[in-house]
Amino acid sequence: MSALMQKENGTWYKGRALVVTGDEEDKRELMKLYYDAQTAGHTDVAKMLQALKKNYLWPKLREFVSNYIKGCAKCQESKTRTHPNIPPLQPITPRSPT
Numbered sequence: 001m002s003a004l005m006q007k008e009n010g011t012w013y014k015g016r017a018l019v020v021t022g023d024e025e026d027k028r029e030l031m032k033l034y035y036d037a038q039t040a041g042h043t044d045v046a047k048m049l050q051a052l053k054k055n056y057l058w059p060k061l062r063e064f065v066s067n068y069i070k071g072c073a074k075c076q077e078s079k080t081r082t083h084p085n086i087p088p089l090q091p092i093t094p095r096s097p098t
Contacts, residue, residue, distance in 0.1 A: 020058040030056060031068045042075050 002015035012019035020026055034051055035042065043051075045066050052065065069075065 014057055017053060017055055017057045020056050027058060027064055028068070031065070035068065035072070036074075042072065045069055 004019065005013050007013065012021065020030065030052070035048055045062070048065050048069065049062060052061065058064070
């Protein structure tokens with residue numbers, strides 16, 4: 001396992017991967033590049049982590065990626081419903097006037 005190294009410009013690396021020390025917006029921008037791009041194909045968490053870890057790392061990366069994917073509107077609208085709501089069929093009978 002490689003150790004953390006700091007370059008002259010103040011950036012940190014672990015092996016080849018840049019350690020992202022920015023705020024949530026920086027991380028979201030990276031996810032947009034890797035996940036939301038048309039060529040990315042909206043992959044699952046494991047594939048997304050594999051792709052990101054080649055070039056970037058940050059604390060709680062797995063949790064961030066998982067939450068980002070769970071909140072993806074495009075994935076939610078195209079997700080197959082495995083537990084559809086099927087109410088029982090009951091006839092509607094009109095009330096008799098009294």
